Amino acid sequence: RAKFVPTVFAARQFVNHGHVLVNGKRVNIASYRVKAGDIVSVRERSKNMALVLEALQSGERDTPDYVEVDAKAMTAKFIRAPEFSEVPYPVKMEPSLVIEFYAS
Numbered sequence: 042r043a044k045f046v047p048t049v050f051a052a053r054q055f056v057n058h059g060h061v062l063v064n065g066k067r068v069n070i071a072s073y074r075v076k077a078g079d080i081v082s083v084r085e086r087s088k089n090m091a092l093v094l095e096a097l098q099s100g101e102r103d104t105p106d107y108v109e110v111d112a113k114a115m116t117a118k119f120i121r122a123p124e125f126s127e128v129p130y131p132v133k134m135e136p137s138l139v140i141e142f143y144a145s
Contacts, residue, residue, distance in 0.1 A: 044097075044099070046093060047114060061083065063075060075119045076119070078120075079126045
């Protein structure tokens with residue numbers, strides 16, 4: 042969501058290859074759960090990668106309200122967990138039906 046790389050798929054690979062720090066510690070698990078107040082940053086050695094520079098120059102810099110991004114420092118602060126309505130899904134999802142399915 043901080044748009045340090047162009048796509049969600051590129052972001053997963055970027056994290057898996059160890060280019061990301063959370064609170065100054067290297068993270069290589071794309072499903073790592075950040076908490077409110079955590080700082081996510083691009084490793085110093087990774088800031089000059091073509092993929093990162095291309096994403097930062099992209100005109101699309103819309104970031105959600107729950108993430109505070111400093112594009113120059115390549116850091117993002119996770120402010121809060123997003124509300125369900127703030128998460129973009131390509132289809133309409135009914136959480137109650139999912140819970141009902143797994144509860145049975």
